[in-house]
Amino acid sequence: QDGPIKIGVLEDQSGDFAAATAVKVHAIELATKEINDAGGIDGRPIELVVYDTQSDNRRYQEFMRRVLQQDEVDVVFAGFSSASREAYRPIVNQFDGLAFYNNQYEGGVCDANMIVTGAVPEQQFSTLIPWMMETYGPNVYTLAADYNFGQISAEWVRQIVEENGGTMAGEEFIPLGVSQFSQTIQNIQQSEADFVVTLLVGAAQASYYEQANAADVGLPMASSVNVGQGYEHKRFTPPSLADMYVTTNYIEEIDSPASQDFVERFRAMFPDEPYINQEAANSYIGINLYKQMVERAGSTDHDAIRAVLAEGDVCFDGPSGNVCLDPKSQHMSHTIFLAKVEDDHSITFPETWENIEPYWLGDAGCDLTQNDPSAQYTPSSPPPAP
Amino acid sequence: MNDTVLLQTTGLCSGYGGEQVLQGVDLTLNEGEIVAVIGRNGVGKSTLMRTLIGLLPASGGSIRFGGQDVTQDGANHRALQGIGYIPQGRDVFPDLSVRENLMVGEVAGAGRPAPDYDLIHRFFPILKDRARQRAGTLSGGQQQQLAIGRVMVSHPRLMLLDEPSEGIQPSIIKDISRNMRELNAQTGVAVLLVEQNLDLIVSMAQRGYVMEKGRIVATLGPDEISSRDAVRRHLTI
Amino acid sequence: MTQILQVSKLNKRFGGVTVARDIDFALDEGAMHCLIGPNGAGKSSFFRLLLGEHAPDSGTITFRGRDITPLRSFQRIREGISVKFQVPGIFKALSVRQNLQIAFQHHLHGASLTETVRRVLEFTSLTAEAATPAGVLSHGQQQWLEIGMAVGVEPRLLLLDEPTAGMSPDETRKTGEMLHDLNARGITILAVEHDMAFVQQIAHSVTVLHMGAIFAQGSIDQITAHPGVQEIYLGAADE
Amino acid sequence: MEFFTAIFSITYQFGDAFAFLVISCAGLAVIFGMMGVINLAHGEFIMCGAYVTAATARAGLALPIAILCGALAAAAIGMVLERTVMRHLYHRPMDSIIATWGISLIATQGVLILLGPTMQGVGTPLGSMALGDRSYSLYRLVLFAAAVGLLGGLYLLFYHTRFGVIARATIQRPAMARALGVDTRRVYGLTFGLGAGLAGLAGGLYAPTMTMVPTMGATFIVESFVTVVVGGADIFLGAAPAAAILAIIKASLTAWYGQLFGQIGLLVAVIVVIRIMPGGLSAVVKRWQR
Amino acid sequence: MSRAEALDALAAPARSRARQWLSRLEGPQTMGRGPAFWVAMAAVVLAAAVYPLFSNDYTVGNAAYFLVWTFMAMGLGVVWGYCGALSFGQTAFFGLAGYAYGVITINIGSAYGLTWLALILSVGLGAAFALLIGYFMFYGRIKGVFIGIVTLSVTLVLETFMAQTAGPQWAIGTARLNGFNGMSGMPPLTVPWFGGDVVLYSGTALYYVLLAMVVIVYLGLRMLLNAPFGNVLVAIRENPERTEMLGYDIRLYQMLAFGLGGALAGLSGALYTAWGQYITPSSMGLTSAALPIVWVAVGGRRDITATLLGSVLVIAGFQALTIYGSQYALVVMGALLVFTVMVTPDGVVATLMQRLGRIFGKAGR
Ligand SMILES: Nc1ncnc2c1ncn2[C@@H]1O[C@H](COP(=O)(O)OP(=O)(O)OP(=O)(O)O)[C@@H](O)[C@H]1O
Ligand SMILES: Nc1ncnc2c1ncn2[C@@H]1O[C@H](COP(=O)(O)OP(=O)(O)OP(=O)(O)O)[C@@H](O)[C@H]1O
Ligand SMILES: NC(N)=O
Ligand SMILES: [Mg+2]
């Protein structure tokens, strides 16, 4: 066949999450344009089928069906929040589709129909938390969004802190949409914390930073989501995010030639883009990985593509360096950058960890080359022993 | 009393939606006159009153008040020009106190002398005693007194009085009749009265119109209007 | 003769206003009684107490031998009371016919319901308006509808709060005749009125309420001649 | 000293919750309480006030003046909307829900399209003050003072000025008010404008403390609605005590059991309070008054 | 009397009772009467029945999805449009039943048509919860806008609570509630059949089942609303005090109507879960809670036909806008809402039906 290759794109271009996700669509458009200008995938142009999911899980269900059944796309790039991913995953499974989830998340999805390019806890927390404990001390206060992502991430943090001989000075969960933090701020001040891990999701919760700064909390902060996704350092007045440390696999301040080249090409196409975040890079990488797999498989057939993936050498030199897909979990390796927000909200990179594998799922027993449980696991509910 | 025309309607038509109720009403009221409009239920007396104050648009004909054509004016403008309206069913502001109800009445008095609360309280002492009570909890008769008082505050030139006797105890009906005549004598306010209560019509009105099916079908001179039998005859056609 | 309604030591205050003060009142089965009194005397409030819309501060209400004080309004109605309010409480958005159906369907069904509705429409001169939304009726027509809703079910006790307000003398007389008719069929009637001609026409006996308390009781002639009543209510005999 | 700081901390938390409830509900209280319009675009007026405040403050205006600009901008937009849309919907409260919901969709998405998904905020002024081992944002004390001032001002406006009486009369019986000479259109316009302006003021006051996104109004909406409704039909006798009760419940639950219970507890308290006082708090306050 | 006659006599009241109910398909509370109306109605149903033959699986499945929501809309129509109580929290019953369907089916499986049992139990649970809330509100003399806030609070409490049930400790039997990410993995409805169960995945078969259910519920509601029960509901909406003074226990009627609305919302919820094998706390959130009100108001709340057609129209229209409107979809949606409310106060469909004139007029005024 040689019609265009159709890629479905379901992202939140409006609603609550738009601030962090509108840029993902642009990244996909950029990759598409570059590939098409260079002759397409195996000579076939990419055609995007884009729907705005409006930060509404219901829309993910509607449109996942639509792209798979009606538009008959070859692959789907979909989802920001973990909840949206879980909303569409049963449908991808039902129609045996293939979906890329290009978002950092709480980890653990073991599903042959899913390829994940976003970073996972072993990449973001196993690096960040020990570094912070070494630098600032062993007492950790976690402030997390009160849903799966936050709770499971907090579980990771707790486990890593304990493994490294630290203690949890406190752990607090914030319902989504909460924007007032006076009590939380006092709880933190009253604790013995050496630093605060903030796993806050959505625009409302980001208000924490301004309020903590106004109350002069003065503790260093660490995060896997903030700054790297929602560029809070660009939106808040300095120095509210000063001393914030973030492990991210990409942000636009990364000073490598590949990164700067990416930023240049991105801004050439989208001059008004407020910020190029890690999920934009992951989306861009995702398309390029898909191109490679299709070309090597000689078709868009999912089994053929997964056969290529199983070879274990699907890699790409992207804006963040070299990344590879892991056949067992179908997640991606990352170079992790530790970004530090300075007083003036400029970014420095005190530390980099090269090429961290998404090892947890495989170690825990997920092996998609062998079987497909289509499930999500966490440290406290791991895959059943074989 | 003089013969200057205060209010004049010619061919006045109006109604609700598609249904025309007033079918061309012609009536005249001189400065300082008390004129009654009588007729059975549903002939359009209240509709006439609503059209005169401007809550219903006239679909035909014209209304002149104080020498000016007010047919196109909004109700609030007519009120400011000196038409006071006391509706059937009273329509007091239920959640406002008695005092506050009277305060709203002051709006229409802009540019006229200050409200004469002494006079109002003399006519209706209850309005003073219950100044702080929510108007919605007043008894029916008390509400009627408030509705009249609320219009008196602004010193109107014409009062449109729609069935004021409804639900009022006999002695107060007499009071109203006496008070209105006294007010009329003192201030020269003209009154257009819609009534079915014989006593009130006979004791108050100086002239009358009989209405039927949206038209004026007869006029009653001073002699007829003060005869109970004549009025009764017209009310039972 | 048995008493259909007995009220004893009924009290009710709203803040500073006493609307019922130690009211002892009884009504014979088959009576036609009028309740009069100055505006604000507490007549409508007395009805609301009878109907359970207000709870009394103290006192009991007995209807047909049963203490109904603890009952809720709808239960009292089901005991055989029916009411026409001072302010028409009709369903304005519904047609005249529907208003009547809703009023009667509790007691009547099928053909007898249809027949009763037809009869009441005729009786209230609203046949032509049967399909009209009740809210657009003239004030007087609304009063008629409300009366129709109250009498159609032939209650044991009919409470009428100012049934003739807004009616022409002719209609008032017609209403009076209708009440005599109903009374003749065994319905006890208690009416609040200000129209003394009407009271004269219908009442066997009269109670005068003043400031929440019973002020006088007696035949219509006794009452009209009562100087106190003249003073508080009727006004000087003639001017 | 220990005791004093603990007391201060508790008071501060209560005041903070109280201020949030009062400030965010004032505009809604005026529009709902006075006009019977359920304004689902309330949050977007707040957003408007916040955006204008942030923009003008960053352009160099002093913050108090910027906040005023935010309030005025929201009031102006409110009056325009009143002229064009709301005017047709008085006494159709259900339809006003739909229309204002539509307006809210347009505003949120329109701002997203025109100004992008986020906007840079202004920093919180006034710094902090330390007491014991804790420190407090001084600006939050200003918010509390603003809440108290707002309540007092509104009470005076509606109960002790002619405008208030006339506005309430107009809402209750518009036709009768017109027949008494009231220019009801003007009253409606001013009242709606006032409500929108108060919402804008809320946005302006909270702008320095929050993320600026087009959907920011959503964080205010539930709490402001429940406060207004628990307050009951008479908003000014109701809103203040309602905000106080809800603030106590919310602040103590949050302090003892965390944000989740603060959140759920607030909503459960709403249910319970309404059940105990079906007419809202103001009905009870009124009964006391007599 | 012969045996046949005796049987006839026995059957007669039943037959006349049936005839009486059938006659209530038309009446003052519902628009549409006479042969013309029913012919039109039959044509619509017929068109809906044959259109899958000319369409693809996606479109039919999507249409089935629209139908899933109509029960909640009709339920709200009864509670709000007919009984006058604006519930802002129908989604509470929707979500509860949706979760119940998931929990039950995950625990008992889908063999022997047990999914239908789960459906019935879930709907029952939705109804029971609604009756409970209804009892709490109506017997507590809560009315007007307070009903909206109480119901909204209920649904938001459920949402907030369910959102944080991510941990493994939040499980009922073998069913993990799974927090904000939502619960999935429950089986769709299955019909036991010779040679293997028929699984009603989103598609043509499910579409027909839903279409039949919609028709049954719609006709059932028509009869109920034109029965004395419906008359009393409308009377309560118009003037509750007066209705009580006519001898009706209005609290009971309101509670029953509310329970009916809850059952219908629960039906939508269970069907939604079965349709997509997924249920999430956000289906009980503020936005989700507002949507049914929009559907019902735009279609026309005072008439069940308008509610039904209107909600399908709005749901489909909003989806189409989202598909084709790109970032302007929400703006256009908002503008349409404002516009329709201003132009057609009674709702678009209701206004259209009135315009269409006599065949749609209400019977028996
Ligand atoms: N709001 C309305 N909408 C439609 N029709 C109305 C409305 N108000 C009154 N009508 C109709 O207009 C006609 C005249 O009503 P109007 O109230 O003017 O009568 P009226 O002479 O004042 O009677 P009454 O003595 O009973 O008060 C009546 O037939 C009535 O049905
Ligand atoms: N809910 C209430 N709160 C306070 N005062 C009330 C309330 N209801 C009635 N009142 C007062 O109680 C008194 C009696 O009122 P009621 O309506 O019973 O009088 P009435 O005898 O029916 O008078 P009318 O003949 O004018 O209708 C009045 O002074 C009234 O203001
Ligand atoms: N994947 C997240 N942030 O939900
Ligand atoms: Mg009239």
Ligand SMILES: [Mg+2]
């Ligand atoms: Mg009375």
